[in-house]
Amino acid sequence: MGRIQLKNVTKSFGDVQVIPPLDLTIEDGEFAVFVGPSGCGKSTLLRMIAGLEDLTSGEIEIDGAIATQVPPAQRGLAMVFQSYALYPHMSVRKNIGFPLRMAKMAQPEIDQRVETAAKSLNLMDYLDRKPADLSGGQRQRVAIGRAIVREPAAFLFDEPLSNLDAALRVGMRLEIGELHERLQTTMIYVTHDQVEAMTMANKIVVLRAGVIEQVGSPLHLYHRPQNEFVAGFIGSPKMNFVTGTEAEKHGAATIGIRPEHTVVSMSKGSWKGRVGVAEHLGSDTFIHVHDTGVADMVTVRVSGDIAVKHGDTVYLTPQADQIHKFDAQGLRL
Amino acid sequence: MSARKLPRLLQTPAVLLLLVWMLIPLGMTLYFSFIRYVLNNLRRPEWTSPSLSNWRGFGNYEFVLNSKDFLFAIQNSLFIVCSILFLTVILGILIAVLINKTFPGQGIVRVLLISPFFVMPAVNAVLWINMILDPVLGLQGIAVGSINELLDSLRNAPLLGWFFSLWPDLAPISFRATQTSAYAVIIMVTWQWTPFAVLIFMTSLQSEDQQQKEAAILDGASTWSQFRFLTLPHLARPIAIVVMIQAIFHLSLYAEIEIVSRGNGNKNLPYLIGEFANNNIGAASATGIFAVILANIVAIFLLRMIGKTLME
Numbered sequence: 270m271g272r273i274q275l276k277n278v279t280k281s282f283g284d285v286q287v288i289p290p291l292d293l294t295i296e297d298g299e300f301a302v303f304v305g306p307s308g309c310g311k312s313t314l315l316r317m318i319a320g321l322e323d324l325t326s327g328e329i330e331i332d333g334a335i336a337t338q339v340p341p342a343q344r345g346l347a348m349v350f351q352s353y354a355l356y357p358h359m360s361v362r363k364n365i366g367f368p369l370r371m372a373k374m375a376q377p378e379i380d381q382r383v384e385t386a387a388k389s390l391n392l393m394d395y396l397d398r399k400p401a402d403l404s405g406g407q408r409q410r411v412a413i414g415r416a417i418v419r420e421p422a423a424f425l426f427d428e429p430l431s432n433l434d435a436a437l438r439v440g441m442r443l444e445i446g447e448l449h450e451r452l453q454t455t456m457i458y459v460t461h462d463q464v465e466a467m468t469m470a471n472k473i474v475v476l477r478a479g480v481i482e483q484v485g486s487p488l489h490l491y492h493r494p495q496n497e498f499v500a501g502f503i504g505s506p507k508m509n510f511v512t513g514t515e516a517e518k519h520g521a522a523t524i525g526i527r528p529e530h531t532v533v534s535m536s537k538g539s540w541k542g543r544v545g546v547a548e549h550l551g552s553d554t555f556i557h558v559h560d561t562g563v564a565d566m567v568t569v570r571v572s573g574d575i576a577v578k579h580g581d582t583v584y585l586t587p588q589a590d591q592i593h594k595f596d597a598q599g600l601r602l
Numbered sequence: 603m604s605a606r607k608l609p610r611l612l613q614t615p616a617v618l619l620l621l622v623w624m625l626i627p628l629g630m631t632l633y634f635s636f637i638r639y640v641l642n643n644l645r646r647p648e649w650t651s652p653s654l655s656n657w658r659g660f661g662n663y664e665f666v667l668n669s670k671d672f673l674f675a676i677q678n679s680l681f682i683v684c685s686i687l688f689l690t691v692i693l694g695i696l697i698a699v700l701i702n703k704t705f706p707g708q709g710i711v712r713v714l715l716i717s718p719f720f721v722m723p724a725v726n727a728v729l730w731i732n733m734i735l736d737p738v739l740g741l742q743g744i745a746v747g748s749i750n751e752l753l754d755s756l757r758n759a760p761l762l763g764w765f766f767s768l769w770p771d772l773a774p775i776s777f778r779a780t781q782t783s784a785y786a787v788i789i790m791v792t793w794q795w796t797p798f799a800v801l802i803f804m805t806s807l808q809s810e811d812q813q814q815k816e817a818a819i820l821d822g823a824s825t826w827s828q829f830r831f832l833t834l835p836h837l838a839r840p841i842a843i844v845v846m847i848q849a850i851f852h853l854s855l856y857a858e859i860e861i862v863s864r865g866n867g868n869k870n871l872p873y874l875i876g877e878f879a880n881n882n883i884g885a886a887s888a889t890g891i892f893a894v895i896l897a898n899i900v901a902i903f904l905l906r907m908i909g910k911t912l913m914e
C-alpha cells in the first residue's frame with residue numbers, strides 16, 4: 270500500500286516561499302513523475318514527502334494516516350538519490366543489506382533478501398566490490414537494490430539517471446519501468462527530462478515555481494495541455510508558438526503547433542520560410558525554419574529523411590485539427 | 603638530452619641536499635657510537651677527542667643496554683606516546699563532531715580550541731606543572747583544598763554530619779613524584795595536541811557527504827549508527843595521519859620531561875641521550891642509534907596500520 274496525499278502543503282526557506290499551498294494525491298501503485306524547470310521545487314517536494322525536509326504548514330498523509338510528524342525511517346518510503354549516496358566503505362552486499370541491518374533483521378534473512386535483490390538487478394558478480402569500483406549504471410542499480418530490500422510502501426527517485434550517459438539512461442529507464450510493473454509499488458520520480466516523464470509515468474505533475482501547472486497522464490498532457498507552459502514543456506522538440514494576426518485568425522491570443530503536426534512542402538503551403546538548420550537523425554528530420562513572418566523560428570519534424578539543406582525555401586502548413594489555442598493569460602481555450 | 607633526464611637533473615640538488623642533511627648527522631652518530639668519546643676524563647685525556655684509535659666496537663651499545671634506565675626508557679617512551687595518541691584521537695573526534703554542528707559563537711569557539719597548539723612546549727609544561735597540577739598552589743591544590751574545607755563544614759552540620767564524617771579527606775596528587783610524572787607529561791601534551799587532531803578531523807568532517815547521511819536516516823540508522831558506519835570509516839584516513847604525525851613528534855618529547863621532574867621516574871630515549879651527552883658522547887650516540895631503530899619500528903607498524911585502513 271502506498272497512497273500519498275499532500276494537503277495544503279507549503280515550504281519556506283527563511284522568507285522565501287518555495288512551495289505555495291499545494292494539494293496532490295498519488296494513488297497506490299501509481300508511477301508519478303514530477304517535472305519542471307530547474308529550481309521549481311521538485312526535489313524540495315520529494316524531500317518533504319520523505320521527511321528529510323520539514324513542512325512549513327500543511328499535512329502529508331500516507332495510506333490515510335497523518336505522517337507529518339513521523340520520522341523519515343518510519344514512513345516506509347525508500348529514496349534513490351541523484352548522487353546514489355552509496356556508503357563508500359561498505360561492499361555492495363553490505364550497502365544493500367544496510368537498511369535491514371538497521372532494522373535488526375536476522376543475518377540469514379538479510380543475506381537471502383540481498384541475494385534476491387541482487388539477482389533481480391544483475392548485481393550478483395559485484396556483491397563484494399566497493400561502490401568506487403563500479404560503473405555509474407551499476408552504482409545506480411545498487412542504490413535501487415538498497416531501496417527494494419526494504420519493501421517500501423513507495424519509492425522516491427530524485428533525478429536518478431541524470432549522471433548516466435545517454436545509452437545507459439535509456440536502459441535504466443526501461444529497468445525502472447519494469448521494476449514498477451513487477452512490484453506494482455507507488456513510485457514518485459523527479460526529473461527535468463520530459464522524455465523520462467513521458468515514457469515512464471502514469472501521472473505527470475508539471476511544476477513551475479512550486480505551483481502545480483497540470484496533473485494528468487502523459488498523453489493527456491500532450492494532447493490537451495492546460496496552458497502555454499505545459500504545452501511548451503511537454504513534447505520534444507518544443508511546441509511552436511505563434512502570436513499576432515495569425516493567432517487571431519483562430520480566435521486566440523496565441524496558438525501552438527507541435528513540430529510533428531506541421532506539413533512541409535517545397536512548393537506550396539500557408540507559411541513560406543527559409544531553412545536555418547536541418548538536423549538529419551535518419552528516422553526523423555528536424556527542420557528549423559526562419560523568416561516565416563509568424564514567429565522567429567518554427568521547428569518542424571518530418572518523419573524519415575527529406576532532402577533539405579540550409580538556405581532552402583520551404584512551405585509549412587499546420588494541421589488544422591492539431592492547433593492548440595491559448596488566451597492572453599496563456600490558458601487553453 | 604632526453605625528456606626524462608632534465609627533470610632528474612633539476613631534482614638532483616634538492617635530493618643531494620636532503621641526503622647530506624640526513625646522512626652526515628647519521629654517519630657521525632654511527633661513528634661516535636663505535637668509539638670511546640667523552641667530554642671530560644682526567645685519566646684518559648685521549649678519549650676527549652674523537653678518533654678511530656679509540657675504537658670500542660659494540661662496547662657503547664653493550665654499555666647502554668646494560669644501563670639500568672635503558673629498558674625503562676623504551677617502555678616509558680611507548681607508554682607516553684600510546685597514551686597521548688589514544689587520548690588525542692578520542693578527544694579529537696568527540697570535539698570535532700560536537701563543533702561541526704552549527705551554533706552561535708562557532709567561530710570564536712573554534713579559534714579558542716585551536717589556541718593551545720600555538721603555545722610553546724616548554725611554556726605549556728611550566729604552566730601546567732606550576733599553575734594547574736601543583737598540589738598546593740596550582741588549581742589542583744586549590745580545588746582539593748576547598749573540597750576538603752567544604753567536607754569539614756558539612757561534618758559539623760547537624761543531622762547529616764555523621765554521614766559526611768564517613769568520607770575521607772581528599773589528598774592532592776603530586777605530579778612531580780616518581781610514580782606520577784609520566785601522567786603529568788601525558789596530560790599536558792594531550793592538552794596541547796588535541797587541537798591538532800580536532801583541526802584535522804574537522805576538515806575531514808566537513809567533506810563528509812550529506813546525502814549519504816540522509817540515505818542512512820531513511821534506512822533507519824540511529825545517530826550512533828550513522829557515526830559508527832559512516833563518520834568513523836570516513837575518519838579512518840585522518841586518524842591514521844594524526845597517529846602517524848604525532849607518533850613522530852612524541853617519540854622525541856624532551857622539554858616537558860625535563861620541566862616536570864628532570865627525568866625522575868620518567869625518562870624516554872631522547873632524555874636518556876641528553877643524560878649521557880653530559881659526558882659520554884659515545885654512549886649517547888649509541889642510544890641515538892637505538893632511538894632511530896625504535897622510530898623505524900614504530901613507523902613500519904604505523905604504515906602497516908594506515909595501509910590496512912586504506913585497503914578496507
Ligand SMILES: Nc1ncnc2c1ncn2[C@@H]1O[C@H](COP(=O)(O)OP(=O)(O)OP(=O)(O)O)[C@@H](O)[C@H]1O
Pocket residue numbers: 282287305306307308309310311312313314461
Ligand atoms: N536549504 C535551502 N535553503 C534555501 N533555499 C533552498 C534550499 N533548498 C532549496 N532551496 C531553494 O528552493 C528552490 C527549489 O529547490 P529544489 O532543489 O527543490 O529545485 P529542483 O526543482 O529540484 O531543481 P533541480 O531540477 O535543479 O534539481 C530553489 O529556488 C532553491 O534555491
Ligand SMILES: [Mg+2]
Pocket residue numbers: 311312313428
Ligand atoms: Mg533537484
